[in-house]
Amino acid sequence: MAKRKDFSVTRLPGFATIALTAFVALYLPIVTLVVYSFNGSETVAIWGGFSLRWYGIAWDNTQVQEATLRSLIIAASAAGIATTVATMAALATTRTGRFKGETLIYVMINQPLMVPEIVTAVALLIVFAAVKVATGYTGLGYLILAHAAFCIPFAYLPIRARLEGMDLSLEIAASDLYATPWQTFRRVTLPLMMPGVIAGAMLAFVISLDDVIITEFVKSAGQDTLPTYMLGQLRRAVTPEVNAISTALLGLTVLMLTAFFILTRTRD
Amino acid sequence: MASQAEEIAEAARVRRNWLLSAPALTVLALGALGPLMVVLIYSFLEPGDYSGVRWNFSLDGWFQIFFQRDIFDDTVGLADAHLRIFWRSVKLSLLTTLTTFVFGFPTAWFIATQPRGRRALWLFLITIPFWTNLLIRTFAIMEVIRNQGLLNSALMALGLIEQPLQIMYTDTAVLIGMTYVYLPLMVLPLYASIDRFDFTLIEAAYDLYASRWRVLRRIVLPIVKPGIIAGSILVFVPSLGAYVTPRVLGGGKNMMIGNFIDLQFGQGRNWPLGSALSMLLLLIVGAALLAYVRVSNREGPHG
Numbered sequence: 001m002a003k004r005k006d007f008s009v010t011r012l013p014g015f016a017t018i019a020l021t022a023f024v025a026l027y028l029p030i031v032t033l034v035v036y037s038f039n040g041s042e043t044v045a046i047w048g049g050f051s052l053r054w055y056g057i058a059w060d061n062t063q064v065q066e067a068t069l070r071s072l073i074i075a076a077s078a079a080g081i082a083t084t085v086a087t088m089a090a091l092a093t094t095r096t097g098r099f100k101g102e103t104l105i106y107v108m109i110n111q112p113l114m115v116p117e118i119v120t121a122v123a124l125l126i127v128f129a130a131v132k133v134a135t136g137y138t139g140l141g142y143l144i145l146a147h148a149a150f151c152i153p154f155a156y157l158p159i160r161a162r163l164e165g166m167d168l169s170l171e172i173a174a175s176d177l178y179a180t181p182w183q184t185f186r187r188v189t190l191p192l193m194m195p196g197v198i199a200g201a202m203l204a205f206v207i208s209l210d211d212v213i214i215t216e217f218v219k220s221a222g223q224d225t226l227p228t229y230m231l232g233q234l235r236r237a238v239t240p241e242v243n244a245i246s247t248a249l250l251g252l253t254v255l256m257l258t259a260f261f262i263l264t265r266t267r268d
Numbered sequence: 269m270a271s272q273a274e275e276i277a278e279a280a281r282v283r284r285n286w287l288l289s290a291p292a293l294t295v296l297a298l299g300a301l302g303p304l305m306v307v308l309i310y311s312f313l314e315p316g317d318y319s320g321v322r323w324n325f326s327l328d329g330w331f332q333i334f335f336q337r338d339i340f341d342d343t344v345g346l347a348d349a350h351l352r353i354f355w356r357s358v359k360l361s362l363l364t365t366l367t368t369f370v371f372g373f374p375t376a377w378f379i380a381t382q383p384r385g386r387r388a389l390w391l392f393l394i395t396i397p398f399w400t401n402l403l404i405r406t407f408a409i410m411e412v413i414r415n416q417g418l419l420n421s422a423l424m425a426l427g428l429i430e431q432p433l434q435i436m437y438t439d440t441a442v443l444i445g446m447t448y449v450y451l452p453l454m455v456l457p458l459y460a461s462i463d464r465f466d467f468t469l470i471e472a473a474y475d476l477y478a479s480r481w482r483v484l485r486r487i488v489l490p491i492v493k494p495g496i497i498a499g500s501i502l503v504f505v506p507s508l509g510a511y512v513t514p515r516v517l518g519g520g521k522n523m524m525i526g527n528f529i530d531l532q533f534g535q536g537r538n539w540p541l542g543s544a545l546s547m548l549l550l551l552i553v554g555a556a557l558l559a560y561v562r563v564s565n566r567e568g569p570h571g
Contacts, residue, residue, distance in 0.1 A: 010381040010467055010470070012374075012484060014374070015374035015377050016378055018370075018371060018374035018378075019374045019375040019377070019379070020378075021371070022374070023375070023393060025448070026394075026448070026451065028412070029405070029409045029412045029448065030397065030400070030405070032411050033404070033407060033408040033411055036411065082295070084291070085291040085292035086292055088288045088289065088291055089288060089291075089292040089293075091288055092285035092287075092289045093289065096281065096285055099281060100282055101282070101286065102285070105285075108293055108296055109289075109292060111296065111300060111301065114553065115304065115550060115553070116505075116506070116508070116509025116526065116549055116553055117509065117511065118509055118529055118549075119304070119509070119529070119546040119549055121511075122307065122533050122543075122546055123300075123303035123304045123306060123546070124299070124300075124303050126303065126306055126307065126533075126539070127302070128303075145295070145298060145299045146299045146300075148295050148299060149296050149298070149299025149300040150299070150300065152296060156292070210401040210402065212401075212403050213511050213512060230407070231512075234407075234516060243411075246404045246407055246408075249401060249404060250400060250401070253400055254396060257396065257399050261392065
């Protein structure tokens with residue numbers, strides 16, 4: 001019986017080993033990528049000591065600078081638009097009781113989560129190419145519109161979750177005290193739902209920043225964002241520069257996600 | 269009558285909710301839904317000379333998905349090249365689902381059986397890669413499997429192989445990449461269903477002299493089945509529509525449906541065929557998601 005002393009009903013043989021292997025396999029490639037971004041040597045293959053050289057090279061590359069700026073402009077605009085419209089939609093679809101067409105609105109808002117991105121990408125390519133010819137406008141507006149659309153569900157879901165967790169008594173109290181609907185919203189509802197709104201905005205920002213496929217199809221010539229620039233670089237050879245950019249982008253994402261988790265954890 | 273006033277109030281409420289939703293729906297209509305409708309229409313048109321479409325109704329786009337007409341004698345045969353790409357897509361997506369399950373089930377089990385306080389951390393560790401840029405993760409796995417990469421260097425240093433294994437630009441590379449990229453999508457729903465699992469059932473089974481294998485097969489698997497189905501669909505759907513991973517790891521030759529659609533709008537210059545393929549992909553994905561909704565509804569409100 002001594003052999004079965006540590007017998008536990010929850011243990012299955014080999015499971016812990018496979019699980020830990022999975023965790024290692026999940027992180028090893030990312031860690032390798034990060035480590036090699038600090039590689040001082042000329043190529044990715046040989047380790048040439050710790051150095052920030054490739055960060056410097058990426059930083060000085062005007063194409064990277066422009067792509068970074070463009071990525072940030074698009075992500076900020078798209079997240080701003082998506083969060084605003086998603087907040088309004090969330091106010092309409094939560095806490096008001098069911099109404100006619102609610103399910104339809106819900107399905108439409110979540111549609112970008114369901115349609116394969118490549119399908120939306122070619123759809124936008126077809127339509128925007130025609131609009132570009134017809135109007136002559138080839139600016140960032142197309143990318144911002146496309147990004148805003150697929151960011152909406154990512155902004156909407158945390159806001160909705162926050163609203164569903166809020167109770168109505170404070171707002172009822174405010175209107176009992178003769179606050180106008182606008183005052184009630186501005187002074188009571190909005191401050192209470194703010195953590196959800198910020199979380200939604202951050203998620204939308206990260207999703208926009210990371211997008212490859214739709215951007216690749218919608219962008220006009222010379223409108224590379226960081227991810228499409230990296231994809232383009234890959235056609236030639238992998239340079240440690242791409243590792244450096246990836247690591248920087250990775251750092252930003254992890255930072256924002258950690259903040260997101262802290263913000264949304266407030267439900268007791 | 270009070271009911272008339274109620275009706276007016278109800279109508280005002282519905283109008284208010286639709287007005288509040290209108291901006292979001294407008295952005296979605298312009299930036300996603302409207303263009304998807306255009307693709308549907310284009311799939312029923314004739315291809316233009318260089319690209320684009322001619323506005324004549326035609327079912328050729330849909331027909332060409334599966335069949336081809338011989339140029340010389342006009343006989344109809346199966347479009348082998350297309351069917352090969354479909355088969356590869358379906359095969360790789362199913363294999364991805366299987367491998368993510370083989371690694372994902374023990375992982376989800378491991379997390380769910382950790383002490384309560386530590387589970388959040390393990391889950392966070394699963395979610396971080398999930399939210400990390402897909403392209404970066406694909407790069408990362410490329411660093412591991414390419415000829416001078418981590419895997420080959422390690423195997424050669426150990427003297428197990430003399431020549432680097434050519435993994436990049438093969439179906440295996442795409443499979444490894446997709447498994448890596450979509451593993452969190454399998455773990456999360458599996459965890460959700462194992463977490464609600466009543467472990468006293470296992471205890472009871474052991475008390476009744478069931479073997480471990482029997483416990484796993486007769487008790488655990490049937491109860492966590494909804495989680496397995498959910499995870500499988502969540503992995504299968506994006507695998508089937510994958511574009512970046514097969515493009516980066518598979519190279520030009522190992523196309524999947526996503527890359528094949530891209531080709532029709534680029535070099536292929538057959539927009540109706542590309543549109544029909546897009547709609548077909550959408551139909552398959554829609555069917556899979558519908559199955560998912562039905563399963564999660566059956567599972568109860570928590571699903």
